[in-house]
Amino acid sequence: MTALEMYILSPDAPLSADLVDDLGLDSTGRDGDDRFPYTWANLTDAERRQLWQAYPPTVSVAETSTYHFDFRAVAATPAEARAALWRGWRAHVAQTDADPNYLTEDAINVMTGPLGQAWRDYSPIGEPA
Secondary structure, eight states: OOHHHHHHHSTTSBOOHHHHHHTTOOTTSTTOOTTOSOBSTTSOHHHHHHHHHHSOOEEEEEEEEOSSOEEEEEESSHHHHHHHHHHHHHHHHHHHOOOTTSSOGGGOEEEEEETTOEEETTEEESOOO
């Protein structure tokens, strides 16, 4: 999850100085802007759009294949995607009596990129939408 996504989940939390500086605003509060400290909630729509463009939300996709099945899990971070895939694997084992040790950590591929990104052979290709 990106820093920007964290602020969207907690819209009244003060934004980091880096994000405020990226907007061209005074991150110290010395300019007397009534909105200081800046939060996601008190930014203008134009300022929010500017941050979205500078820090696009990301997604992580974990995937693996067995002889009979393909498994995928989508999450906000690589670790969350791996954990989701492992939960799916354990559910599969419970449903099918598959060997729980068949899947190894090395067999899981995780791709992380901005929303709208395409991958070829686990590498980004083209520009995100």
